[in-house]
Structure formats: structure tokens, C-alpha cells
Amino acid sequence: MLIKLFTLYVYLQTAVCGCVSDRRNSDFERLRKDYKVKVQRIGHLDTRIKESSGLARASDSTYWTHPDSGLPAELYLFDLSGELLQTVPLPLPNRDWEDLAQDNQGNLYIGDFGNNANTRHDLRVFKVGQEARNVQDTIRFRFADQSEFPPATQQRHYDLEAFFYRSDSLYLFSKSRARKRITRRYSLPATSGNYTLQPQEELRVQSAITAADGAPDGKAFALLGYGRLYLFEPEQQAVTFSGKRYCLPLGRTGQAEGVLYLSDTQLLISNEKGRLYLVSFVSKK
Numbered sequence: 143m144l145i146k147l148f149t150l151y152v153y154l155q156t157a158v159c160g161c162v163s164d165r166r167n168s169d170f171e172r173l174r175k176d177y178k179v180k181v182q183r184i185g186h187l188d189t190r191i192k193e194s195s196g197l198a199r200a201s202d203s204t205y206w207t208h209p210d211s212g213l214p215a216e217l218y219l220f221d222l223s224g225e226l227l228q229t230v231p232l233p234l235p236n237r238d239w240e241d242l243a244q245d246n247q248g249n250l251y252i253g254d255f256g257n258n259a260n261t262r263h264d265l266r267v268f269k270v271g272q273e274a275r276n277v278q279d280t281i282r283f284r285f286a287d288q289s290e291f292p293p294a295t296q297q298r299h300y301d302l303e304a305f306f307y308r309s310d311s312l313y314l315f316s317k318s319r320a321r322k323r324i325t326r327r328y329s330l331p332a333t334s335g336n337y338t339l340q341p342q343e344e345l346r347v348q349s350a351i352t353a354a355d356g357a358p359d360g361k362a363f364a365l366l367g368y369g370r371l372y373l374f375e376p377e378q379q380a381v382t383f384s385g386k387r388y389c390l391p392l393g394r395t396g397q398a399e400g401v402l403y404l405s406d407t408q409l410l411i412s413n414e415k416g417r418l419y420l421v422s423f424v425s426k427k
Contacts, residue, residue, distance in 0.1 A: 161370065161389035163348040170389040173373060177423040181392060187416035188226035191218045194412040195303075196242035196353065197402035198250055207400060207412060211238035211256055217275065222410075224418060230275050234268055240303040240399070241353055243312060245332060248272035251281075251312060255302040260292040260319065265302070267312060267330070279334035281312075286340045287326075296320045303399065304354035304365060307332060313381045314339070315365055317350045325351045325365065327383065345383045347372065353401040355409070356381070364409060366401040369393065371409070371421060395419055 164170040173179055187194055193210040200206050200219055204227060207218050215236040219228035238256025245251070252268040269279040288300050298319035305314040312330040324346050328339040349367025356363045361379050365372040369392050376385040392398065392411075398419070400412035411419040 160391045161348070164370070164372075164389045167346045167348075168387075170372065170387050173371075173388040173390040173423060176388070176427070177425055179390060180420075180422045181390075181395075182420050182422075183417060184420045185222055185224040185418040187218075187220060187224040187412065187418065189416070190226050190229070191220065191224075191416060193399075193414045194218075194416060195240055195399045195414065196253070197355075197400040197410060197412055198242040198244040199402065205402065205410070206242060206250065208239050208242060208252065209236070210240070210399075210414065211236060215239075217250075217270075222418065224416065232268075232270065232275065232277065234277060237262075237264070241305050242400075243267075243305050243307040245307045249278070250275075251305075251307060251332065253302070253305050253314075255314075257301045258319070260288070260298045260300045263291065267305075269332070269334070281330065281332070281334055281337070283330055283337040283339050285328070286338045296322065299324055299326060301350075303352045305330075306354050306356045306363065308356050308360065308381060313354070313356075313363075315351050315354050317352065319350075323347055323350060327381070329381070343383050352397075352399045355401050355403050357403050357406050359406045362406065364401055364403065366398055366411065368397065369395065371401070371411075390421070392419075392421075 194207040195210040198206040215232045215234045217230040240256040241253040243251040250270045255265045267281040271278045301317040303317045314328040316326040318324050324344045326341040327343040349370040351365050353366040362375050371390040373388040376382050396413045398411050398413040402410045409421045
């Protein structure tokens with residue numbers, strides 16, 4: 143019942159408000175202004191795949207996802223119809239797995255950094271090898287700007303559900319639990335160690351950020367929120383909020399928590415109820 147009410151809330155909020163607040167507060171532009179856009183539901187994950195919370199590519203036609211907190215530490219291989227092709231158990235704890243990233247060699251990075259209450263001291267990323275999905279490294283970190291666990295309600299910006307890999311680094315985007323939402327960008331070396339992360343940028347956003355991915359062109363990147371997709375086109379090949387940024391209302395996608403570029407102009411989105419969506423956009427120029 144709560145999930146249905148949440149889905150209805152997201153739909154009504156995006157239907158009524160769209161991206162007005164994001165355009166007013168943070169200079170987002172409407173994606174449909176410069177692109178022809180299509181959002182379509184394309185499938186449903188097998189019911190054995192519970193609470194899809196991250197996406198990564200396995201091949202040209204198959205993909206990885208994983209469950210959220212409180213569920214088995216497993217990776218699921220599936221295709222775009224949602225068929226479960228393989229289940230891979232991992233000898234890892236799943237305190238709160240929230241997103242998947244992937245490097246150029248096919249290694250996966252599992253973000254065990256969900257932090258709903260802003261109280262965790264054990265934030266970490268697990269690196270899982272391409273062959274036999276062997277566990278290779280654990281990357282541990284803390285936020286340099288967090289001194290209270292938890293902080294005051296309006297300073298609860300330390301939940302984390304979104305990251306992606308680029309050029310030997312992991313780029314992380316926080317999920318705010320405060321009424322006035324922001325996302326902060328951090329970067330983390332993609333090698334084992336224990337790191338203290340300074341915030342590098344912040345941006346006010348209307349929707350809580352639940353997933354991220356970088357485009358194959360090595361420049362653009364996407365942040366997913368409840369009912370909204372944010373696309374960034376930096377002027378230089380650097381992960382930054384500067385440059386052109388777009389907002390796209392997603393409507394009925396519900397509690398969407400996985401996003402993956404299939405090409406520079408197509409993204410796959412999954413939600414916790416197992417629905418799969420395809421977002422396609424083509425320049426009007």
C-alpha cells in the first residue's frame with residue numbers, strides 16, 4: 143500500500159509541477175526544448191529479482207542488477223524482456239547496496255553506501271572482478287563535511303544512492319533527506335583504501351537522487367530522481383554540474399532507482415517494482 147501511495151505521489155508531483163522548480167532554482171532547461179523525447183515501458187523483471195537498485199552492462203544484450211538492503215547479496219543477469227538468466231551469490235554483506243558502476247575492463251563496483259538515517263560510519267564500495275565475479279577490493283570512505291551522526295534534520299544530506307566510474311575514479315552524488323534538497327558531488331579513487339571525501343560541488347534539485355551513470359561519449363552524464371531525469375552536458379570532458387543541464391519529467395516510473403546508458407541517446411531505467419523503461423532522445427538540430 144505504501145509503495146502504491148508513493149508511486150501516486152511521484153506521478154502527481156511530476157504531472158502538476160514538472161521541472162518548474164528545477165528550472166527556477168538551478169537553471170535546468172527542458173529536455174524537450176532541444177530534443178525529441180520518448181519514454182516507454184519495455185518490460186518487467188522476473189519476480190525473483192527483488193527491488194532492482196542498480197544497473198550495469200554485461201554484454202550488448204544482457205545486464206546486471208542487484209537487490210536493495212535486507213535482501214541476499216546477489217547479482218542478477220537479465221535481458222531487456224526482464225528474463226532472469228543467472229543469479230550470482232557474492233560472499234559480501236548487503237547492508238544497503240544502492241548502485242552499480244563499471245570500469246573499462248568490465249569490473250563492477252557495488253555501492254554499499256545507503257545511509258537513510260545519516261548515521262553510518264562504514265560507507266564502502268566493493269570491487270568485483272569480471273571473471274567468476276570474484277571480490278577484489280573494498281574501498282572505504284567517509285564524508286569530510288559530516289561531523290554529526292545524524293546531523294540536524296535540515297542538514298541530512300549524507301544519504302548516498304548514486305555513482306558511476308570514469309577515468310580511474312568513482313563519482314558519487316548524495317541524496318538529500320532535508321526538505322530543501324541538494325545533491326553534492328564527490329570523487330573517490332577506484333582503488334582500495336580508506337578515504338576522506340571533500341564535497342566538490344553542490345546543486346539544488348527538486349527530486350532526491352537515486353542513481354547515476356556516465357554516457358559512452360565520456361562527457362555527458364545522468365542523475366535519476368523520483369519522477370525526474372537530470373542530464374548534464376559539461377563543456378569540457380570533466381564531471382561537473384557546469385555547462386548545459388536538462389530536466390525531464392518521468393511521470394509513472396515510480397520508485398526508480400537504476401539508470402544505465404545503452405547509447406549516448408538511450409537510457410534504461412528500472413524501478414523497485416521491477417518495471418523497465420527506455421528513455422530515447424534525438425537532437426532537433
